[in-house]
Amino acid sequence: MKDTTLVVAGMATLAAGTYAFRLSGQLLRARISFPPRARKLLEAAAVILLAALVATTALTEGHGFAGFARPAGVLVGGVLAWRKAPFLVVVIAAAGTAALLRLLGVR
Amino acid sequence: MSSIWGTLERGVLRDIGLTCLAVAFIGLSYGAIAVASDLPLWVPAAQSVLVLAGASEFLFIGIVAAGGNPIAAALAGLLVNARHLPYGLALPEVTGRGWRRLAGTHLMNDESVVFALAQDDLPRKRAAYWVCGLGVLICWPGGAVLGALIGSAVHNTGAFGLDAMFPAVILALIVPDLRERMTLRAALAGAAVALAATPFLPAGLPVLLALAALLLLTRQRPSGATPEAGAAPETGAAPEAGATPEAGAVVEAGGKSGDHPVGAL
Numbered sequence: 001m002k003d004t005t006l007v008v009a010g011m012a013t014l015a016a017g018t019y020a021f022r023l024s025g026q027l028l029r030a031r032i033s034f035p036p037r038a039r040k041l042l043e044a045a046a047v048i049l050l051a052a053l054v055a056t057t058a059l060t061e062g063h064g065f066a067g068f069a070r071p072a073g074v075l076v077g078g079v080l081a082w083r084k085a086p087f088l089v090v091v092i093a094a095a096g097t098a099a100l101l102r103l104l105g106v107r
Numbered sequence: 108m109s110s111i112w113g114t115l116e117r118g119v120l121r122d123i124g125l126t127c128l129a130v131a132f133i134g135l136s137y138g139a140i141a142v143a144s145d146l147p148l149w150v151p152a153a154q155s156v157l158v159l160a161g162a163s164e165f166l167f168i169g170i171v172a173a174g175g176n177p178i179a180a181a182l183a184g185l186l187v188n189a190r191h192l193p194y195g196l197a198l199p200e201v202t203g204r205g206w207r208r209l210a211g212t213h214l215m216n217d218e219s220v221v222f223a224l225a226q227d228d229l230p231r232k233r234a235a236y237w238v239c240g241l242g243v244l245i246c247w248p249g250g251a252v253l254g255a256l257i258g259s260a261v262h263n264t265g266a267f268g269l270d271a272m273f274p275a276v277i278l279a280l281i282v283p284d285l286r287e288r289m290t291l292r293a294a295l296a297g298a299a300v301a302l303a304a305t306p307f308l309p310a311g312l313p314v315l316l317a318l319a320a321l322l323l324l325t326r327q328r329p330s331g332a333t334p335e336a337g338a339a340p341e342t343g344a345a346p347e348a349g350a351t352p353e354a355g356a357v358v359e360a361g362g363k364s365g366d367h368p369v370g371a372l
Contacts, residue, residue, distance in 0.1 A: 003177075007150065014167055015157040017185040022215040025195020026202065039193045044324050046187040048163060048297035050277050053169050055298035058274040060305045066270075069130045073271030074278060081279040087129055088170030091136055094275030098268030102130025 067107040073098030114234040123235065126218050127242035133161060133276065134250020139258035140165075140273045141251075144172030148255045155248035160216060163187040165200070165277055175311020185314055191326075194220045200229060201236040214240025289324060296320040 058074040060066055077094030085093075115123075134155065141151035146168055154164045163184035170180035194215055201223050202211030214237065223236035263265060285291045297317030304313040 007171060007177045010167065010171065010181040011150070011154055011157065013178060013181035014154070014163060014184045014188075016168040017181070018158055018160055018163065018188045018191065019213060021185070021188055021191040022195055025197075026199040026208070026212065027195075028192075029196050029199035029348045039190075041321060041324060042189045042193070043284070044290055044293055045318060045321055046162065046190060047281050047290055047321050048294050048317050049166060049183055049187055049314060050281050051285070051294035052297045052301035052314045053166055054274045054278045054281075055303055056301050056313055057169055057173075057277075058271075059302060062310075063306045069268070070271045070274075071244035073268055077271070077275030078278045078282070081275075081282040087173045087279055088132055090279045091132075091272055091275055093270045098271035099266060100268075102266060102268070 069098045069101040069106050072101055072106075114230050115226075117249050119226070119235060120238070121240045122243060123218075123222055125296075126222075126239065126244040130161075130218065130243050131246035131250035133280075134247045135254035135257070136272055137161065137165065138251035138254025139261075139269065140254075140276070141168050141172075142255045142258040143261070143264040143269045144168060144171060144273075148252070148259065151251045151255050152248065155251040156351065157248060158184070158188075159213060159244065160184075160188050161247065162190070162277070162280060165273070169273065170311040170314060171278075173310040175309070179311050179315065183311075186318075191215055196221055198232070200237070201233045203233070211237065211240070214244060216240065216243055218243055266327070293320045293323045296323055 007103045054074070058066070058071045073094040073096070076097040077090045080093055133169045137155070138148075140150045142148060150168065151164070154167065158164050158167075166187055167177075167180045167184045170183060171177050195212075198215075198220060202215075219236045219240035222239045223232045226232040226235050258264075258269070261269065264270060279293070285294060297320035300319055301313040301317040304316050306315070
């Protein structure tokens, strides 16, 4: 971690902004009607951001490829999640797959 | 407090308990991942208490750990947390008045909102909201700190596959949302954009660039031209056709379906 002050500033921004979102909906209730499409788009934006984070953290390290073990583990976890496996199983299977592949010499 | 326990049915309390347990497990992985990404323990500890919204915290530490700008990471996190605004629109009265509102507002998250929406009357909505909210307030930071302590003890994170945990956790959290085809398509497009940009752009930026995929969604639904019903399978009763949408009904649609909206927290 390079710059502690900047990280603290980022954390404060996220915390304060999140609280503001939580409060403003309650306060605005009487005054505005929130179109469903806008709500849908907000929700989709969140999913898109998180999906992009999944893709980049699974496949890349720095500016390059992260190797095969990690994305393989994530893939196993994803398939299990899709099949509604319990959260704990998903996480352990993902980590376990990556660890096993590395043990076998796959990078 | 005793009135709160009396208000809620036992089944609801059990479900809230299980949910909080799941939150604690996600918190465990959150804390472990944060320290495995070379962030000090106080970062996940403070975030889990002060932000108290898991998906955005994961996004934040993901971008910061990759070397991205923390302010950009915070803005990305805020985009994820913007959904709390419609939550407040849907449940303006569960927090209470005065200091209760100020405190209760912080407890607003996917779980507390879902459980509150599922109750029939205001006293039960309020009880479910507070019990679940306080449970998450205990379990999320508790899990995060414990996870960070465990993670600090593990030195070779690669050998244990801990680096695969982070994307797997987030993937597991968004799978319920990805079952909707349009969202899945946009998410895949966004992921492709981010991956393509990673070799060339500074850390953190590619993830934000993925938002370009939102264009897929806005373009698919031209306003007024085609009837909405065919285009998107809405979760619940979304009165799109002409009538002015009631703010309350809006979020109801997301909450009722059992599958939690984005991020489980």
